[in-house]
Amino acid sequence: MGSNVAPPYTNMAHFEDTLIYAHNLFRTHSVLWKRLIDDIFCVWKGEFASLETFFHFLKTSWPGLDSTMTHHSNQISFLDTLVMKDDHGNLSTDLYSKPTDRNSLLHYDSFHPRNMIKSIPKSQTHRVNKIVSDPLLKQQRTIEIKSKIQDRGYPPQVLNTIQQTTSREVNSVGHQIPFVHQYHPAAYRIHRSICQHWHILRTSYPTIEEFKNPFLPCFQKAHNIRDTLVRADIGPSRAPPTQCFLRSPTKGYISLSKLNVLKGDIIYHPDTGKRYNIDNFFTCDSNFVVYLIKCSCGLLYVGETTQVIKDRISKHKSTIRCKNLLLPIPHHFISKGHNVAQLRFQIIEQVTPPCRGGDRIGILKHREAFWIHKLKTL
Numbered sequence: 001m002g003s004n005v006a007p008p009y010t011n012m013a014h015f016e017d018t019l020i021y022a023h024n025l026f027r028t029h030s031v032l033w034k035r036l037i038d039d040i041f042c043v044w045k046g047e048f049a050s051l052e053t054f055f056h057f058l059k060t061s062w063p064g065l066d067s068t069m070t071h072h073s074n075q076i077s078f079l080d081t082l083v084m085k086d087d088h089g090n091l092s093t094d095l096y097s098k099p100t101d102r103n104s105l106l107h108y109d110s111f112h113p114r115n116m117i118k119s120i121p122k123s124q125t126h127r128v129n130k131i132v133s134d135p136l137l138k139q140q141r142t143i144e145i146k147s148k149i150q151d152r153g154y155p156p157q158v159l160n161t162i163q164q165t166t167s168r169e170v171n172s173v174g175h176q177i178p179f180v181h182q183y184h185p186a187a188y189r190i191h192r193s194i195c196q197h198w199h200i201l202r203t204s205y206p207t208i209e210e211f212k213n214p215f216l217p218c219f220q221k222a223h224n225i226r227d228t229l230v231r232a233d234i235g236p237s238r239a240p241p242t243q244c245f246l247r248s249p250t251k252g253y254i255s256l257s258k259l260n261v262l263k264g265d266i267i268y269h270p271d272t273g274k275r276y277n278i279d280n281f282f283t284c285d286s287n288f289v290v291y292l293i294k295c296s297c298g299l300l301y302v303g304e305t306t307q308v309i310k311d312r313i314s315k316h317k318s319t320i321r322c323k324n325l326l327l328p329i330p331h332h333f334i335s336k337g338h339n340v341a342q343l344r345f346q347i348i349e350q351v352t353p354p355c356r357g358g359d360r361i362g363i364l365k366h367r368e369a370f371w372i373h374k375l376k377t378l
């Protein structure tokens with residue numbers, strides 16, 4: 001198979017979902033089903049005839065799919081692992097290599113990066129420790145791997161890492177507490193310091209199993225420039241909003257219902273006499289807006305809402321009718337003897353969705369604070 005594994009991977013997943021998992025024979029006999037891209041390892045419980053029938057179904061149900069099956073009652077290979085079953089039904093694992101495989105480990109004198117070459121003895125030993133389950137067999141396989149590595153020109157001091165890896169992995173059997181943090185140049189000094197004082201935990205809490213093993217230092221991915229950068233806004237500009245008016249809309253609030261709206265494209269401050277321009281148009285269905293409520297005595301209130309403005313104003317009116325004195329607007333209206341009909345409002349600004357994403361509600365709150373400060377409504 002080539003490097004591009006996406007098409008076979010997608011096909012196999014679809015194949016499993018639609019045909020295999022629902023098949024009656026699969027549900028009755030399959031004990032284990034594991035797949036790596038297009039290699040499948042399956043443990044089948046039952047007669048061989050049922051397995052053959054199922055395999056025949058796989059071959060015929062997907063035209064163009066070419067598959068082969070290897071089966072055995074006592075041992076079977078999957079990738080580089082050989083799974084064996086003894087007379088009592090216990091499973092054990094060993095390394096598996098094809099009879100045609102040769103010693104193809106990277107040669108020590110190869111021009112590959114040195115780190116890659118130096119990691120080979122360690123990774124090969126790790127592979128033996130992870131795959132081979134029997135301790136005696138593990139020793140034998142370690143010797144074989146050592147000889148293979150030696151044949152590829154690795155010097156003795158590099159081979160010593162094999163011994164170190166093996167002993168470290170054998171000793172670290174059991175759970176270790178991971179110490180996860182981001183990389184810092186001082187990290188290794190901190191690790192050393194924790195190691196030096198780890199015995200305090202071990203002796204103070206002898207019953208806690210986790211303290212018997214040394215802790216496991218782990219680095220997590222740090223925040224990088226890529227996380228901070230955003231996509232450049234250099235594409236074609238957005239399509240203009242659909243025109244829903246017969247003529248160009250005038251700026252300010254376009255009222256379509258009998259709401260107590262202050263019309264016009266000017267915000268007039270009754271105390272300072274200043275005027276502020278409104279450079280957009282709004283309707284009763286505008287949302288994510290900063291709005292202004294003006295009462296007959298000239299007091300101003302600035303608020304924001306993510307709701308449609310007509311719903312928000314209805315709620316304000318409702319709180320006045322219910323005489324909810326805990327809120328500032330009904331409290332003012334009730335205490336000054338105003339009625340709901342005297343409430344006037346105006347939309348100052350709308351926050352449109354940021355074109356490169358972002359916190360729209362945050363921007364809205366920021367704009368509300370801006371207008372509260374500007375109109376001195378606090």
Ligand SMILES: [Zn+2]
Nearest residue numbers: 295296297336
């Ligand atoms: Zn008032």
